[in-house]
Amino acid sequence: MGLFEYAFLWKGILSAVFVSISTSLVGIFLLMRRLSLLGAGLSHAAFGGIALAVVLNVDPTIFTLIYTVLAGMLLEFLIEKKGLPADTVISLFFSFGVALAILVLGITQNLGTNIYSYLFGSILTVSSTELYAVIITFLVTTIFVGLYYRSLMLISFNEEIAALRGVPVKLLNYMLVMLASANIILAIKAVGLILSASFIAIPPMSSLLVTTSFLSTLALSVSSSLLATILGISISLWFDIPPSSAIVLCMIVIFILFSLRRFLITLKRRFL
DSSP states (O other): OOGGGOHHHHHHHHHHHHHHHHHHHHHHHHHHTTOTTHHHHHHHHHHHHHHHHHHHTSOHHHHHHHHHHHHHHHHHHHHHHSOOOHHHHHHHHHHHHHHHHHHHHHHHTOOOHHHHHHHHOOGGGOOHHHHHHHHHHHHHHHHHHHHSHHHHHHHHHOHHHHHHTTOOHHHHHHHHHHHHHHHHHHHHHHHOTTTTHHHHHHHHHHHHTTOSSHHHHHHHHHHHHHHHHHHHHHHHHHHTOOHHHHHHHHHHHHHHHHHHHHHHHHHHHHHO
16 A cells, blocks of 8 residues: 555645645735734744643644634734734733643643644644644635735735725734634644744745735745645655654745845846
8 A cells, every 4th residue: 555545644735735825825914914923923822722622631623723713813902902012912922822831731740742743743643623624724714815815915015005995904904813823723733833833934935035016926925835845745754754844944945045046136137
């Protein structure tokens, strides 16, 4: 029987592929809003949710998904209503999630292999429920971006002008953060809690280096994320290394190649 004939392996691969597409879709809009660190803040905030789910003996994916979406909405509320700097609020959630997880797991002495799989990723253990959640989130994210593409683009550049043109800025911002929160949680099984924010930040940053229009930036963000995911999983299977590190390293290699291309183009324009 070939390696790719195992059903559990396909669940992990499909999950990673769908997550790579949907995270890169929302990531570009977060990056334009200077919220690229949102992924890191919410992924570490989710650590507290995972710890609580393990202790309460409930489904970690569903519980942490709800927990993190609510955390994302609270984060957006604090940024919008209280006028607090985004990086300050994100740092607060980052610290709270890790501190809560350490406290809960320390009291219960429940630091087992399940926690390590969430920290570092384990695409081979993706369940059918998790795959269905990934597919639903992917479809919702794709439909949302497709329906509100122009409004989201306008918000990314200038929220005041968007509001004057009748765009529901607050509603779309909350929905974007909710979808980003859900995508970050579902990326944990692919690359782990520590590296899940990479899906949100690195592909959009890479695409911004070489594109000249918003639509091409969005398309290249999705393409580079998908390419890095497929290459990373393939390399991990060939060389028996963790998929999480292989995927993220592939993203970084693509970023370096795009940076080099931009540098060479700038150099050519300056001297030729």
